[in-house]
Amino acid sequence: xxxxxxxxxxxxxxxxxxxxxxxxxxxxxxxxxxxxxxxxxxxxxxxxxxxxxxxxxxxxxxxxxxxxxxxxxxxxxxxxxxxxxxxxxxxxxxxxxxxxxxxxxxxxxxxxxxxxxxxxxxxxxxxxxxxxxxxxxxxxxxxxxxxxxxxxxxxxxxxxxxxxxxxxxxxxxxxxxxxxxxxxxxxxxxxxxxxxxxxxxxxxxxxxxxxxxxxxxxxxxxxxxxxxxxxxxxxxxxxxxxxxxxxxxxxxxxxxxxxxxxxxxxxxxxxxxxxxxxxxxxxxxxxxxxxxxxxxxxxxxxxxxxxxxxxxxxxxxxxxxxxxxxxxxxxxxxxxxxxxxxxxxxxxxxxxxxxxxxxxxxxxxxxxxxxxxxxxxxxxxxxxxxxxxxxxxxxxxxxxxxxxxxxxxxxxxxxxxxxxxxxxxxxxxxxxxxxxxxxxxxxxxxxxxxxxxxxxxxxxxxxxxxxxxxxxxxxxxxxxxxxxxxxxxxxxxxxxxxxxxxxxxxxxxxxxxxxxxxxxxxxxxxxxxxxxxxxxxxxxxxxxxxxxxxxxxxxxxxxxxxxxxxxxxxxxxx
DNA sequence: GCCGTTTTCGGCCCGACTGTTTTCAGTCG
Numbered sequence: 001x002x003x004x005x006x007x008x009x010x011x012x013x014x015x016x017x018x019x020x021x022x023x024x025x026x027x028x029x030x031x032x033x034x035x036x037x038x039x040x041x042x043x044x045x046x047x048x049x050x051x052x053x054x055x056x057x058x059x060x061x062x063x064x065x066x067x068x069x070x071x072x073x074x075x076x077x078x079x080x081x082x083x084x085x086x087x088x089x090x091x092x093x094x095x096x097x098x099x100x101x102x103x104x105x106x107x108x109x110x111x112x113x114x115x116x117x118x119x120x121x122x123x124x125x126x127x128x129x130x131x132x133x134x135x136x137x138x139x140x141x142x143x144x145x146x147x148x149x150x151x152x153x154x155x156x157x158x159x160x161x162x163x164x165x166x167x168x169x170x171x172x173x174x175x176x177x178x179x180x181x182x183x184x185x186x187x188x189x190x191x192x193x194x195x196x197x198x199x200x201x202x203x204x205x206x207x208x209x210x211x212x213x214x215x216x217x218x219x220x221x222x223x224x225x226x227x228x229x230x231x232x233x234x235x236x237x238x239x240x241x242x243x244x245x246x247x248x249x250x251x252x253x254x255x256x257x258x259x260x261x262x263x264x265x266x267x268x269x270x271x272x273x274x275x276x277x278x279x280x281x282x283x284x285x286x287x288x289x290x291x292x293x294x295x296x297x298x299x300x301x302x303x304x305x306x307x308x309x310x311x312x313x314x315x316x317x318x319x320x321x322x323x324x325x326x327x328x329x330x331x332x333x334x335x336x337x338x339x340x341x342x343x344x345x346x347x348x349x350x351x352x353x354x355x356x357x358x359x360x361x362x363x364x365x366x367x368x369x370x371x372x373x374x375x376x377x378x379x380x381x382x383x384x385x386x387x388x389x390x391x392x393x394x395x396x397x398x399x400x401x402x403x404x405x406x407x408x409x410x411x412x413x414x415x416x417x418x419x420x421x422x423x424x425x426x427x428x429x430x431x432x433x434x435x436x437x438x439x440x441x442x443x444x445x446x447x448x449x450x451x452x453x454x455x456x457x458x459x460x461x462x463x464x465x466x467x468x469x470x471x472x473x474x475x476x477x478x479x480x481x482x483x484x485x486x487x488x489x490x491x492x493x494x495x496x497x498x499x500x501x502x503x504x505x506x507x508x509x510x511x512x513x514x515x516x517x518x519x520x521x522x523x524x525x526x527x528x529x530x531x532x533x534x535x536x537x538x539x540x541x542x543x544x545x546x547x548x549x550x551x552x553x554x555x556x557x558x559x560x561x562x563x564x565x566x567x568x569x570x571x572x573x574x
Numbered sequence: 575g576c577c578g579t580t581t582t583c584g585g586c587c588c589g590a591c592t593g594t595t596t597t598c599a600g601t602c603g
Contacts, residue, residue, distance in 0.1 A: 100600060259603080
């Protein structure tokens with residue numbers, strides 16, 4: 001039983017307990033356990049076998065026993081008992097905005113409603129308005145919530161959220177009196193998907209900012225608007241929350257709204273230990289006097305901590321690391337010296353080798369590995385032995401033209417066939433500077449088969465890097481059911497590198513797997529996988545994912561110089 | 575249900591906004 005399944009069960013148990021009106025903290029215990037299991041980075045089953053379940057934060061005797069039952073029997077009696085008590089459709093109602101556990105329970109108990117469809121009918125028939133605590137407006141909000149839920153395509157991919165936020169912040173920055181404007185929330189933490197978009201503006205007078213925000217062309221609907229907060233929904237169905245506050249309180253505010261919730265709860269606990277109360281407005285002493293923080297550094301310092309990078313703020317050990325002054329020195333975009341995967345018109349890229357090299361150079365990179373697809377992948381065109389030989393001539397010509405300001409290395413993205421063999425003969429691969437291997441087809445194979453293919457590729461002496469190991473496309477396609485732990489172990493043994501593909505729909509490895517790779521000492525590579533010149537800008541998302549996985553510059557191969565990268569290849573191939 | 579250099583019991587973050595209410599409950603983040 002894998003981590004995601006166990007996490008989902010605990011999360012659903014929390015929902016059911018909430019509908020039943022259970023003790024809030026007991027519910028939170030289940031949620032926290034679910035989150036920590038999902039973020040574990042190594043197989044829960046392995047932790048269970050080692051008898052170390054209770055070393056996981058938020059797992060005590062009771063939950064450890066429940067995990068044990070799940071691992072041994074594949075079932076959990078307590079879960080089945082809970083599920084039998086509350087209809088599935090009632091639990092599903094929690095997905096509707098503005099419907100929480102209390103209201104879901106109310107609709108169910110008072111009117112016998114057990115599905116979202118029934119709820120919609122009841123709302124249309126005006127049956128909800130007479131319930132205690134409800135009214136005509138609330139009934140309308142339920143209907144609107146159901147519509148919003150049906151429109152919602154799920155969480156927003158990081159790349160889309162990034163673009164939208166840049167577009168919205170620009171006009172807000174032009175409003176007179178605006179001192180600062182920045183994204184907060186999971187976008188600032190650079191999570192791979194973003195739920196609602198959180199924006200923060202510092203200005204003495206909030207109203208002109210709110211007014212400008214409400215009138216943006218992207219706005220389809222104003223959900224709520226007060227003196228400190230306005231929420232809108234865009235035409236694309238995305239919710240954007242804007243908070244405006246005075247500049248003197250910027251530090252506490254941006255800290256608070258960056259989250260995560262779990263990180264903030266821990267921080268507030270630390271504040272209480274020191275006789276302080278932390279809120280988005282200030283740090284309050286017990287006598288009621290306020291400490292205003294204009295910067296985040298001041299907030300953390302007041303709690304005895306160094307500043308913690310936003311990408312780490314998930315309560316995955318960063319607070320302990322900060323207390324012990326052992327936060328990692330995270331990799332930064334500027335640390336990258338090269339990019340070890342980009343494409344050209346030799347396969348499915350949209351620009352010439354020279355154009356791509358110049359684009360990479362314009363972004364401060366010093367080298368790049370051209371990795372057009374081998375033939376086996378059914379993309380338009382693709383390179384075989386003959387094309388690679390001819391491309392080599394073009395590489396030399398481009399390198400001459402660039403006159404030492406940038407170096408193109410010869411590579412390929414070689415297809416791992418369904419049977420685990422590679423799409424190009426070894427002697428052809430041997431002539432290249434570096435070889436990137438990738439699985440694109442047969443992603444739906446069984447776990448053992450697809451894992452074996454990836455490991456076979458890693459063990460091929462000519463392969464240096466395994467690209468986007470799961471092949472997922474966020475929000476579009478599940479990745480292969482691949483045993484990442486086994487792949488990482490194989491890479492560690494063979495001394496091969498694993499890619500963090502920076503494309504915002506891939507981010508593959510993901511943050512949790514990066515963390516595990518770092519623990520295992522696996523060499524990582526952050527690659528743009530650029531298919532057009534502007535795609536080199538995507539590297540920021542790959543670096544962010546590396547940072548979320550606690551990776552330092554030393555963990556990532558392409559922070560090294562081109563000579564060091566080539567030496568890394570040679571010392572292994574001897 | 576978890577957790578512990580103020581604790582093995584009694585805590586567990588804090589506030590905005592809305593809609594329903596005459597002081598608060600529910601939801602959200």
